[in-house]
Amino acid sequence: MTRSRAFGFLLARGRGRLFLFRSLDLLPFQGLFYTHGQLVAQSSKHYSGFSRELDPWKCCFTPSYLGVIKGQKASVMVNFSVPHHRPFSSASTSTKRNPYFSTVSLDDVRHFVDILGHKSVIQDEDRLLAANIDWMRKFKGSSQLLLLPKNTEEVSKILQYCNTRCLAVVPQGGNTGLVGGSVPVYDEVIINLSSMDKNISFDKVNGILICEAGCILENLNSFLANEGYIMPLDLGAKGSCQIGGNVSTNAGGLHFIRYGSLHGNILGLEVILADGTILDMLTTLRKDNTGYDLKHIFIGSEGTLGIITKVAVLTPCKPSSTNVAFLACNDYLSCQKLLAEAKRDLGEAISAFEFMDCSSVEMALTHIEGVRNPLPTSLYNFYVLVETAGTDESYDRTKLEALLVRSMEMGLISDGVIAQDLNQASSFWQIREGVSEATGKAGAVYKYDLSLPVEMLYGVVEEIRMRLGNAAKVLGFGHLGDGNLHLNILSANYDSKILAQIEPFVYEWTAQHRGSISAEHGLGLMKAEKIHYSKSAKNVNLMVSIKKLMDPKGILNPYKVLPQSLLQN
């Protein structure tokens, strides 16, 4: 096996897919393969075909070893220039290091070696660098210590020691977060859960899986597929993200409309508190009303209240048939009405309801190779992709066809087509998934991930479009079924004048309409100081009280989620 000698990032595109990985000496490759967002990792393929398109990162590289990545240990020799940092629209407020925290000493390192053994205490510069940088390359910490605990007891001992010594820590899973929540800000000790990746048990009658927090989502899904079940969440980052991170960030994803929030699907957790206490809430019961249901405090708290080490999750049965329709609407109101009709007609079978405006579709058609509009005529104002997942192919298809006929009669849709096979279904999804990728090819992009009541969701797109006029191209698309808008604003170059036209307007508009400035990405470091746009001072004060109660020294993932001014008072 070739060992990597150079460190860096490799980004490769192929057929509408985007890959980003980091090569690190000796670590199993599987845990080091990073993808995100709508982008799906085809990690079982090799990479020879992907060197041709490296913009917009403008790096060059020479892979000297192309191994099969998935499920095997492998490494890769990569030489390339460091890519330019991309400017982002929501930079974090500069935060000072909390002087209360200790710095890691040689004695500390020796103590961690005693707990974990030499191999799990990492001080190698290359490996530390990878763990210090988020996958968007927006945030970079300066941690000098990466710990790889192998079990619950080791995590407990680490935290017990760190709490006593006042050493700040950052819990890390697949490091696929978008808001800088999973990398250090300063010199926090990184506790990476990748080595805790065992499936503990699976109850075939009830579909209840218990596993360690470091299990990769895609691996869990592959395991469950053999048992006739699926995970209740599906993300673009599934090839790298870990279930512990999914739960810590309350990940949403593509099946949210069908299976709902993790608050409804997670049955139990094992969590290590700041002082090392092992909190066993790892029940597999569907009903348990004995006292406060504490696990919910940890779901979505982004590692600031405890480190999740084990997860019990209720998994749905695997649907045996999938159908996809691609529909055109003349106005946004029709999209809304179509959503109501689809929910009514398709009932529980609906598994996705995505929408794109004309500009979004045009962007995908223009910039993504192989993407074609399945509707024959010129562009409509809006497009909707409806997916059903059920247990009977022909019945499900008939229902979807009936929805189309009815919607056409009601004047809700102007045109529409149902995929004839899996290839066509995949080509419909390419349009939707291609939008995000296409924006990266068109120049500078300002990205926002908002939750808004569905009836006013498109209003912010129209208002921003009016504010910016010809200065930028404004796209609106996203998970309409969940009220989740992806607002993308494109211009030739990054321009502070354009940014000033967008922010804080977009946050204020969202706040005025009782929306959320972070639908599914969390707050992390990037938006910790912006929480007041979506939560009242009373809400935030109670969060701060809970944080202080559960982590009095503030060692768990500091500088994240909550405003520092409130925490350090």
Add this chain to the structure above:
Amino acid sequence: MTRSRAFGFLLARGRGRLFLFRSLDLLPFQGLFYTHGQLVAQSSKHYSGFSRELDPWKCCFTPSYLGVIKGQKASVMVNFSVPHHRPFSSASTSTKRNPYFSTVSLDDVRHFVDILGHKSVIQDEDRLLAANIDWMRKFKGSSQLLLLPKNTEEVSKILQYCNTRCLAVVPQGGNTGLVGGSVPVYDEVIINLSSMDKNISFDKVNGILICEAGCILENLNSFLANEGYIMPLDLGAKGSCQIGGNVSTNAGGLHFIRYGSLHGNILGLEVILADGTILDMLTTLRKDNTGYDLKHIFIGSEGTLGIITKVAVLTPCKPSSTNVAFLACNDYLSCQKLLAEAKRDLGEAISAFEFMDCSSVEMALTHIEGVRNPLPTSLYNFYVLVETAGTDESYDRTKLEALLVRSMEMGLISDGVIAQDLNQASSFWQIREGVSEATGKAGAVYKYDLSLPVEMLYGVVEEIRMRLGNAAKVLGFGHLGDGNLHLNILSANYDSKILAQIEPFVYEWTAQHRGSISAEHGLGLMKAEKIHYSKSAKNVNLMVSIKKLMDPKGILNPYKVLPQSLLQN
């Protein structure tokens, strides 16, 4: 309108339904009509036919006014002897009044009159008595003050004052709880939410309802039915229970297998904290990852952390077809396998999966008038009731038939029948619902509501049966799809020797198998001191810390949920 002059309880049975209501001077009747458990209120009917069956409460009564109850103000003249108290199997540990709490003074009453007006400050003995007693007549407080706030601000002012004055309070909704959580233990001020019963808004596209906490579940369901939606929970107590109480107690109910926990269905809450702070978490967003999701702390905390005043709930589309099958299995393992098959074959259409052992069915057949076994041959060891709710009558039926054929071929079921119409479906349900009612007719009954992993759920029934031999009849039935067992033990008379054979064995057995001693009823006063059977000391300690943080004076629903020894330290 006739005014009631006498106070008391009226219990009436008719066609497998049980009614319990309290008549109180001048209050709107709708808010005073109590039912519970599997028993459904037919509150739009009058009561003339129900006097014929009054055992086992052995009270007599003479209704002098029979009004239409539902949706109208009405009252009733009732004269009857006080029914005997029934002994219960899980009596509360005797708890001393916390001497730290003040007692209500005349000045306090004047202050509440200033806030609420005379009509909402109740000191009338009869009305106080009704509010002091739980519907099971197991718990009785001695509160001298019942407050009926009409809006959020009034609740806030009440709590602000009570917190300053150190006056303990008990939040009360429909008072249909089974564990003494909704009545005072001593002289706590009762804050009843019945006057806060407005629907605030309904979003037809997304099925999101916002309403006040005092809305009665059945009324919400009736409202939604007209809009093509249903509430995601359904309870026997729906005619009286209020949505605020449902959320506070994390009510489960009959549709749990289909729509899951309230943690997944409640989108937002407005809650008043102990010091009167109005905590606005009343979002209608499906996705919102901005900070800790605080609403979950209040769901299931039984009014000990705050008083819920408004609720935003995601409501499912109303299914247009329902099918019910009644099946016989030879052993418990077959019931489990049938559950797995049903979940796989019926997919998302499954809406109930109930099981009964032979003794349970025999009990219903023997004691409930009109209940018949739809299967022609003699009794089998186990029975399963499967219900589907979907959007296509013939298709849904075909799928259920296919499940039957396949299960028969696999040897999982010995016999089975699908209801041919709604009447037959209702008669199948009568068997299941009749079990609970029948136990009341057979003598003394010890009732337990346990959650257990499905594979060992019936084990406790078999062990108890062995322990008791001929001394008692042991029934096992319940929501198999949710792992929720109703264990009922019947003997001729209440007997401390039998109880000693059951407790603490049943709790210990449940604890050993990582079950829950309260699947859906909560802990309330009855099981506050038993929490350690289902939660570890570390869990309980964290709950206590959170209680002390959020309600430092402990005024909110004292003596409930958590052990007093830990709270008063």
